Amino acid sequence: MAFDGIVTRAVVHELQSLQRARITKIYQPTEYELLLHLRTQGENKRLLLSAHPAYPRVHFSQNPMAQPKVPPMFCMLLRKYCEGGFIENISQVGLERIIHINIRARNELGDEGYRRIIIELMGRHSNIILVDPESGKILDGIQHVTPSISQYRQVLPGAIYLPPPEQKKENPLLLDQPSFLKRLDFNSGRMDQQLVMQFSGLGPMIAKEIIFRAGLGRPTELWDAFNQVFSDVRAHRYTPNVTTNEKGKQVFSALQLMHQSQQRRTAYDSISTCLEAYYYGKAERDRTRQQSLDLIRKLKNERDKNEKKIRKLQREVQAAAEAGQFRMHGELITAYMHDIKRGDSSYSAINFYDETTPTVTIALDPELSPAENAQRYFKKYNKAKAVRKWNEEQIDKAIADNHYLETVLVQLENASITDIDEIREELHESGFLKTQKKSKKKQVKPEPLTFYSKDGTLILVGKNNKQNDRLTHQIAAATDTWLHTKDIPGSHVVIRTQAVSEDALYTAAMLAAYYSKARNSSQVPVDYTLIKHVRKPSGARPGYVTYEEQKTLYVTPSEETIYQWLKDAHQKKV
Structure with missing residues (x-):
């Protein structure tokens, strides 16, 4: 709205x-x-x-x-x-x-x-x-308006301030019934649009509210609904609220919207708390999305290339599966070498490797000796085996790369401007971005997000892989509890205490689910175990770990709840 x-x-x-x-x-x-x-x-x-x-x-x-x-x-x-x-x-x-x-x-x-x-x-x-x-x-x-942008007025140092152009609308707070009705034409156009066009301060949502309250009655009933709304506005009787409509979109209002579902309505004690709840994070996410668009595009392209590569290599592995026949032909030639002569172009041998196929015809190069023909098949076998092994290694690498890229893409969805800088630096170090000149600025240690459960337990959340590594392997103690979404890319979460309460565990699980690829899902599986059971394999990329002795619980993340926890944590920090 x-x-x-x-x-x-x-x-x-x-x-x-x-x-x-x-x-x-x-x-x-x-x-x-x-x-x-x-x-x-x-x-x-x-x-x-x-x-x-x-x-x-x-x-x-x-x-x-x-x-x-x-x-x-x-x-x-x-x-x-x-x-x-x-x-x-x-x-x-x-x-x-x-x-x-x-x-x-x-x-x-x-x-x-x-x-x-x-x-x-x-x-x-x-x-x-x-x-x-x-x-x-x-x-x-804060924004300059030059003559090329507006001929009516300029916003530049030294210019005379002119207010925005008048729209020649009536102030609803100063109207009586005759003046109100005089402004409207009940025989043309939608009445809600006419209200917006004729009266200042009226947005489409309040115009629809007035029409809803008036029902399908006479012009005087429209005035009664209009006057009812602006009597509240005139007397400063506000009921700030955020409502989720049938399409799942949130709208805010300083007045109660009777035409919206009241079941999905949250009331606030002040207009500021209402606006802050509605707008919280929106502008920041917009800004970070713009900053990260190039990264997201590049990572998605890299992921798509890897998927194509995997499909191609899998076809080659399937073809290389027939390499066993090359070895069989070489061994059969060796076994029947006394019957084969140079100049033979083929040989039908008894196949003692497969009872279902009594004989097998082997193609030969007539210019080669029997021994050289056997060696030719052994070389084909070894080459196919090497190709298959290399392809399988490349498939594993591409799958691991895509798992890593999926993790980074999830992190970019939740990133702040600082997080994006850290992610960009990590991608340079990992080789996914071209190396850049090292900044002369002092490197700041990546700091995870701070939260507190209701009982005051400290919970830390890594928002990118550098933060995940630092949190899990440097900040956390061996007896702290570690959480991560089960088989889903997401953040590392650590509960900084030995005695973990149910509330702290639930809060941490909610955070792990929200800061993951499953943030918009329900009943998200979250694994938890002690830090001492979490290991980083040698040579693994940032953020990658293995763990054991885990248990799993299921939670449904709530964006509204997480934002409230963020605000509470900030106030506690201040």
Whole structure:
């Protein structure tokens, strides 16, 4: 669902608690996102501002976000003008998806001044713009809009700020019944689409909700449903929720959606927790997917090549299975050498190797002696046997390579940007990517993900093979419990305790299933054993182990549960 004007109003209402909050730090975790660290009423809060083209939003955030070592230029500018300042007020423009954050701060000379952060939540046209409210000039924007992009307005340092073009829609909060009915034509077009086109702040989902509540009644009943919705919005009576529709797609809303299934609805106590639950990980996964597309494409091509190679070699092995006849012919020639003469082109011998075939006709080279003909067959046999052995070795290698590639492809699905760098480095070392110049940067030890069970037990999860190796063979103790999906590519999981509770075992099994190829399956088999029973064969690739004395349990992974555990672990770490 789009971040509409009603959701924006709910967010702005919730952000009123930030009046007089001090901006202690500003970060820019990604190209499109800002994170404001705030101190207000004796507590710390984090406000996320996102101009992501697919996921634009504003809300309080508790989720972990990696911070770049070198802040981007826009972040440095915001720090210069806004860090240490106080939020004077936060407002919404009408019922539009535009938020103004007015800030009072001192400049380098100690003089007090005002700045305004404008967040425009307009899909792919979303932006975050820093403006001097006195002059109306733009100091900078997280995205520049040049004359070649828009003739109407530019978002460039020094340009005068102009709001997005007016759509000439009515503000639903200011309407009475006659004005509402005047805007609609009950004889043409779908009414939900007319509502979206005529009234600001209305997204398709709320328009459908109004039509649903109105039923098939008269125009006055449509007004009653419309007025009911906007009476709640006017009075800030929100019921934030995330609903899964019949197609399995999640939608969020600041209001209760009666036209959606109530059985698959999760309610939240604030609009921020609702938005964070809905958006958590989506933007990051989008970004990592873009970063890893080249790797995924290359690995899938390599896997497909291996599958073709395996099929071809298996056909050659099947053909080489007839090599035993070459040896039999050589031995029969040797046995009947006294009857064979140079110049013979064939010889019919009694076949004492196979009772079902009393005689066998052997082709001979008339230019060779009987002994040389025998040697020719023995050479054919030895060559075919060597080819068969080599082919079988190549088949085993290709199968092992594909198992490894499947593991890496699963890891790329769950990877962060840092994980992708580690995976890329591993693929260079394994020979699947061309060798690259070694970075002069200090190599950082790969760190696994941290989780805690309800009883406080520490659980670690490797998200790539380097992390798996380090976790299993360096971090874990011999008496720790090790888990992995049974015969399914996935992560190594370790429970860091000798006395493992049922809850810790269940949590770890859920994590092992989720961070595997079977993450979307049910009743996933997960093996567990002690670390001392896990071995890495000599010369094996990163992440490959053998194990024994395992037991198996079955779990169904839940993405929502895993995300909550991630947030809980981050908060505990902080």
